[in-house]
Amino acid sequence: xxxxxxxxxxxxxxxxxxxxxxxxxxxxxxxxxxxxxxxxxxxxxxxxxxxxxxxxxxxxxxxxxxxxxxxxxxxxxxxxxxxxxxxxxxxxxxxxxxxxxxxxxxxxxxxxxxxxxxxxxxxxxxxxxxxxxxxxxxxxxxxxxxxxxxxxxxxxxxxxxxxxxxxxxxxxxxxxxxxxxxxxxxxxxxxxxxxxxxxxxxxxxxxxxxxxxxxxxxxxxxxxxxxxxxxxxxxxxxxxxxxxxxxxxxxxxxx
Numbered sequence: 384x385x386x387x388x389x390x391x392x393x394x395x396x397x398x399x400x401x402x403x404x405x406x407x408x409x410x411x412x413x414x415x416x417x418x419x420x421x422x423x424x425x426x427x428x429x430x431x432x433x434x435x436x437x438x439x440x441x442x443x444x445x446x447x448x449x450x451x452x453x454x455x456x457x458x459x460x461x462x463x464x465x466x467x468x469x470x471x472x473x474x475x476x477x478x479x480x481x482x483x484x485x486x487x488x489x490x491x492x493x494x495x496x497x498x499x500x501x502x503x504x505x506x507x508x509x510x511x512x513x514x515x516x517x518x519x520x521x522x523x524x525x526x527x528x529x530x531x532x533x534x535x536x537x538x539x540x541x542x543x544x545x546x547x548x549x550x551x552x553x554x555x556x557x558x559x560x561x562x563x564x565x566x567x568x569x570x571x572x573x574x575x576x577x578x579x580x581x582x583x584x585x586x587x588x589x590x591x592x593x594x595x596x597x598x599x600x601x602x603x604x605x606x607x608x609x610x611x612x613x614x615x616x617x618x619x620x621x622x623x624x625x626x627x628x629x630x631x632x633x634x635x636x637x638x
Contacts, residue, residue, distance in 0.1 A: 421459075421485040425493060429455040432603060439600045449504070450604075452497035457577060457607055459490030460544070461614040464570065468617040471624070484551055487570070491544045494577075498541045505534070523586045530583075537580035543573035571618065578611050 432451040433443075441447055463486040470480045504515045519530040547570050549555065556563045585604040592601055 417482060417485045418489075421482060421489045424486070425455055425459055425489050428458050429493070435600065435603050439598045439602070445500070446504075449497055449500045452493050452500070453577075453581065454603060454607055456490045456494035456497060457574075457581075457611065459486045459493065460570070460574060461610055463487035463490060464574065465614050465617050468621040471621055488548050488551060491548045494541055494544055498537065501537070521583050521587065523583055528583050533580050533583040536576045536583070540573040540576035540580060543569050543576070547573070571615075574611065574614070578608065582608065 429451055432454045433448070436447050436451065437443065463483050466476075466480055466483045466486070470477045501515075505517065517531050517534060521528045521530060521533070547567055550559060550563065550566060559566055581604055585602060588602050589605050591597065592605065
């Protein structure tokens with residue numbers, strides 16, 4: 384969830400130039416259009432998740448609708464993180480770099496909606512499903528994992544995203560100065576915690592599908608895990624590439 388205006392972190396002018404060139408290439412863009420496009424993408428992603436769930440023959444309920452909110456949040460936030468690497472390695476995407484902030488905050492909105500609904504299902508609305516029993520024990524790779532850990536991971540991830548959203552603006556940049564961009568990178572920790580959160584809850588479903596194949600289509604959360612890992616791999620590839628570029632000299636430093 385990066386701020387739109389400042390250039391990506393670099394002490395060299397070529398990084399600023401590359402970022403400015405991407406914005407110049409795109410031309411003036413109204414923020415309303417960026418928010419609208421991000422929302423439309425989120426609506427398409429949410430609808431796609433639901434259609435996929437129905438394609439697997441699930442007995443649809445509020446639990447699936449709420450899970451689709453979380454899945455959409457993971458997709459949008461992952462795209463927000465991945466845009467830096469995508470725009471670095473594939474120049475024809477460079478004008479999309481401006482969407483990092485908007486996709487990130489839209490993804491946070493979906494995560495917040497998921498968290499609020501989950502809170503009511505956990506603590507307010509009577510619910511006899513095991514996933515909403517704080518003391519339920521999940522079987523994960525042969526280990527017994529209390530559901531409280533899954534809840535803690537999810538709540539912590541949401542709090543980190545809330546903090547990121549609150550500083551993802553000019554005021555936050557001015558307040559934290561040089562610490563601003565490193566603080567925004569806490570989002571990767573939140574992303575990892577989100578993976579742990581739903582991984583604990585969905586591992587049994589993954590194992591059943593991998594061993595018994597009750598459905599042709601895999602659980603969407605399993606596909607989502609592959610997407611999350613790709614986001615981290617892309618980030619790692621970008622860090623390695625930037626390190627190599629830096630070693631070759633500051634004049635070749637890039638986004």
